[in-house]
Amino acid sequence: MLALLSLGLAALYGFTHQDLGYQEYIPQVVPENSEYTELIATSQGVLYAILDDEGQLQSYVTISQGQGYGGPLLVALDWSLDGIILQISVPVHHEDLPWWRVLEARHFFDQYIGRGYEEPIQIHEDIDAVSGSTVSSNGVAMAVKAGRLLVVKELGSDYKDPLPGIKFGLPELMVCLGIAFVFWVRTFRPFKNPKYARYLALTYSFFIVGIWLSVPLSLNNISSFLVGYAPSVEQFIIFYIVVWGILGLAILFGKNYYCYWLCPFAAVQEGLHFIGEGVSPSAKTQKRFKWVRYALLWLALMLVFVFRAPNVSGFEPWNLFFSLKGDFPEWILLIATLAGALLFYNFWCNYLCPVGASLDIIIKARKWVGNKWNSLLKKKARR
Amino acid sequence: MEQPVKEKSKAIDIFLIVMVSFCVLISLVVMFVKASGLID
Numbered sequence: 331m332l333a334l335l336s337l338g339l340a341a342l343y344g345f346t347h348q349d350l351g352y353q354e355y356i357p358q359v360v361p362e363n364s365e366y367t368e369l370i371a372t373s374q375g376v377l378y379a380i381l382d383d384e385g386q387l388q389s390y391v392t393i394s395q396g397q398g399y400g401g402p403l404l405v406a407l408d409w410s411l412d413g414i415i416l417q418i419s420v421p422v423h424h425e426d427l428p429w430w431r432v433l434e435a436r437h438f439f440d441q442y443i444g445r446g447y448e449e450p451i452q453i454h455e456d457i458d459a460v461s462g463s464t465v466s467s468n469g470v471a472m473a474v475k476a477g478r479l480l481v482v483k484e485l486g487s488d489y490k491d492p493l494p495g496i497k498f499g500l501p502e503l504m505v506c507l508g509i510a511f512v513f514w515v516r517t518f519r520p521f522k523n524p525k526y527a528r529y530l531a532l533t534y535s536f537f538i539v540g541i542w543l544s545v546p547l548s549l550n551n552i553s554s555f556l557v558g559y560a561p562s563v564e565q566f567i568i569f570y571i572v573v574w575g576i577l578g579l580a581i582l583f584g585k586n587y588y589c590y591w592l593c594p595f596a597a598v599q600e601g602l603h604f605i606g607e608g609v610s611p612s613a614k615t616q617k618r619f620k621w622v623r624y625a626l627l628w629l630a631l632m633l634v635f636v637f638r639a640p641n642v643s644g645f646e647p648w649n650l651f652f653s654l655k656g657d658f659p660e661w662i663l664l665i666a667t668l669a670g671a672l673l674f675y676n677f678w679c680n681y682l683c684p685v686g687a688s689l690d691i692i693i694k695a696r697k698w699v700g701n702k703w704n705s706l707l708k709k710k711a712r713r
Numbered sequence: 714m715e716q717p718v719k720e721k722s723k724a725i726d727i728f729l730i731v732m733v734s735f736c737v738l739i740s741l742v743v744m745f746v747k748a749s750g751l752i753d
Contacts, residue, residue, distance in 0.1 A: 427750065615726040619733055626740060633748050645743040659746055663739040670732045681733045682740065 340635035396473030400424035400641025405473035413447035540594030550644030599671035606672030623687035
């Protein structure tokens with residue numbers, strides 16, 4: 331109860347302390363001390379007119395918002411008077427730095443310079459996404475498009491931004507198949523001994539969800555929905571499938587279809603445990619650490635709500651394992667976790683995983699609500 | 714014969730405590746490093 335209350339207060343604090351001042355980012359794209367005046371303000375961004383010393387209109391600056399992997403990001407753009415991008419900067423983002431540095435190193439932002447507002451400015455069309463940082467690339471593209479809409483409005487152009495369709499391809503289908511298989515095996519129990527079906531699901535998940543797509547269910551994904559910063563459904567329906575497929579099934583059927591079955595990191599740990607000489611700690615010690623996962627979950631969510639930045643909760647080692655991009659402490663955590671998994675069965679899952687803790691809470695809450703509902707119905711029937 | 718088994722299981726428990734505590738500590742460091750990037 332206290333944990334829920336503190337999370338509610340943290341969410342309230344984060345919501346009321348959002349920094350909404352955009353004008354401080356204008357000097358990121360035009361000379362400092364430039365005179366400016368606000369022309370258009372919408373929920374997606376603001377357009378400023380930049381004036382020269384004589385008060386003549388010199389260019390436009392837009393500061394607009396997109397959704398990255400770690401939450402919202404702001405893109406500042408300097409536009410010429412005929413709507414060509416002269417300068418770009420990203421003054422605010424919550425992306426993990428190792429991923430962000432890849433965008434900078436591959437000159438992702440330079441692709442926008444010189445583009446006119448009538449050009450597609452579309453990822454996979456005239457803008458190349460950086461592989462491995464697709465969500466961040468798309469977040470920037472989304473903000474640029476929001477800025478473009480402001481310029482279009484100001485210039486009185488009849489340009490219409492083409493509506494993006496939902497992208498459902500082979501990756502999305504493969505993830506759906508994995509979830510459907512586990513759902514079938516665990517719900518309808520077609521096998522007397524589902525051991526081999528579980529190994530099959532874990533192997534499938536390791537190669538498809540982990541190695542190929544790198545979309546294991548992360549607390550980052552869940553918390554981005556909690557703070558309202560989910561990536562666009564048109565571009566990243568795969569995240570919706572992973573998050574709502576797994577959480578939705580847990581809510582509907584009261585079962586955890588992910589842990590020990592579809593988690594690619596569980597596959598890694600079980601593989602290591604198979605290789606290593608496993609040892610079993612006493613039941614008393616195992617029980618003693620049951621609360622740790624919940625404590626980590628609570629702390630991560632507190633930080634997410636206070637800073638309104640889902641990426642803070644993405645501390646799980648699989649992010650690094652499947653991407654090989656991370657900071658020094660993340661490498662230490664990954665190595666320690668893998669060493670732990672060599673000795674202790676599913677070391678991360680059993681003692682530290684906040685995603686497993688979230689699913690357990692959902693299932694327990696569902697059970698509690700179900701019991702309450704049943705006892706209410708029984709009471710009514712007795713009357 | 715029973716004493717070494719008991720000692721071994723105690724050592725395993727202690728090792729688990731150390732491993733979990735270390736991983737919790739590093740998890741906190743990772744979280745706070747990520748959060749510190751958000752403070753102006």
